[in-house]
Amino acid sequence: MHLGGRGILSPQLCALLPVERHPVPSLFFLDDQPHEPGFELSECTTTALFHFYDELQDISVQASALNRHHRPRGTLADETGVQRISANIADHLNILWLARPRLLCLTPRHNANFTGTSDSACDLLVALCRICYFAETVYIDRAHSKDHSTRSDAQQSMQQMRQAFEEFSTSTTNQHLDAALIWPLFLHAAESRTRADVNWALSKLRSIQNPLWQSEIVTTVVQELTEQQLSRGERVGRWFINTTVPLPLRQAEMPYVETFRPPP
Structure with missing residues (x-):
């Protein structure tokens, strides 16, 4: 997922994936090593986060197609079509956020209370999902060559992105x-x-x-x-x-x- 790119999943790879995604079965049972208490709960929560991020990457591929280097441009019909597609992508993104996992509604400190454990890897996944969601709302405008400074929701996404970074930086003990x-x-x-x-x-x-x-x-x-x-x-x-x-x-x-x- 980068400027002018097609996300971590290329269009060719996305075409090979089923349209209706089904939960990917966990493979933790193949590991014969004993797990720490609460591992199964952590496994369930991280799986939900993975599926959220996977859907977010699929939306990212669609948003990157709005980039003028990946689409016809110059006519009124072209721009009208882009506006329609952009609105559909924004709706899809909003629906994904409304159905987000419960962990994405909480701060890292509250996540520890919710899961009963303090898992740095899970905290990173939560932060990554939240931050990348806000980034995607900003990128839709960028790919469409809009100026986010004229839109209050895009400005709010920039602020929420920074807030999510600060919350994660405060909760983590890693220097990098x-x-x-x-x-x-x-x-x-x-x-x-x-x-x-x-x-x-x-x-x-x-x-x-x-x-x-x-x-x-x-x-x-x-x-x-x-x-x-x-x-x-x-x-x-x-x-x-x-x-x-x-x-x-x-x-x-x-x-x-x-x-x-x-x-x-």
């Missing part, structure tokens, strides 16, 4: 954030309109130390991209950072940075 949070932080920074909001997202990105995910490269790209956006007062595409970002970084950022208009 998980690399799975790179995408929503990237989006939050790219859609921020003030330097304070950008700096907050950059500080969180710097706390992700994962060479496999090229976290340092992503942070550098985000820093350069947001600097250009703040100075110009508008969204910018990847060509605006090509002159200042070293070649390896220019190649690395290609999957992440979306173009919005023809180069001058």
Whole structure:
């Protein structure tokens, strides 16, 4: 799930999956090692979170198709169709959130009381589902080339995304954030309109130390991209950072940075 991309599931892979998803059976019974008390309860809750996130990724694939690089554009019929599809995706996203697992309604502290255990892995899954949901509501507008600053619900999603980050950061004892949070932080920074909001997202990105995910490269790209956006007062595409970002970084950022208009 990234700017201009098709989510972690490609359209070809999604086409192989059944339209009506059924619960995936747990395989924990194949493990002959003894489990800690409460493992079965944790298994049930994490399975529910997985299915929520799986549905969210499917919506992400649909939203990314709104990107102008993946659809016809230029005519009134094209734009009317995009508006209709965008509204349907937003409704689907809202329905998914209304039917979300109970754990997504609670803070990490309340989750521990709800499950009777303090599971850091479960806390991460809860935070990831909540944060990525709010990020997806913002991304729908971005893919449709809308300015979220003119829509109160998108502004609220940006605030809720940040609040969910802060709640998780407060509850975890890890010094570094998980690399799975790179995408929503990237989006939050790219859609921020003030330097304070950008700096907050950059500080969180710097706390992700994962060479496999090229976290340092992503942070550098985000820093350069947001600097250009703040100075110009508008969204910018990847060509605006090509002159200042070293070649390896220019190649690395290609999957992440979306173009919005023809180069001058």
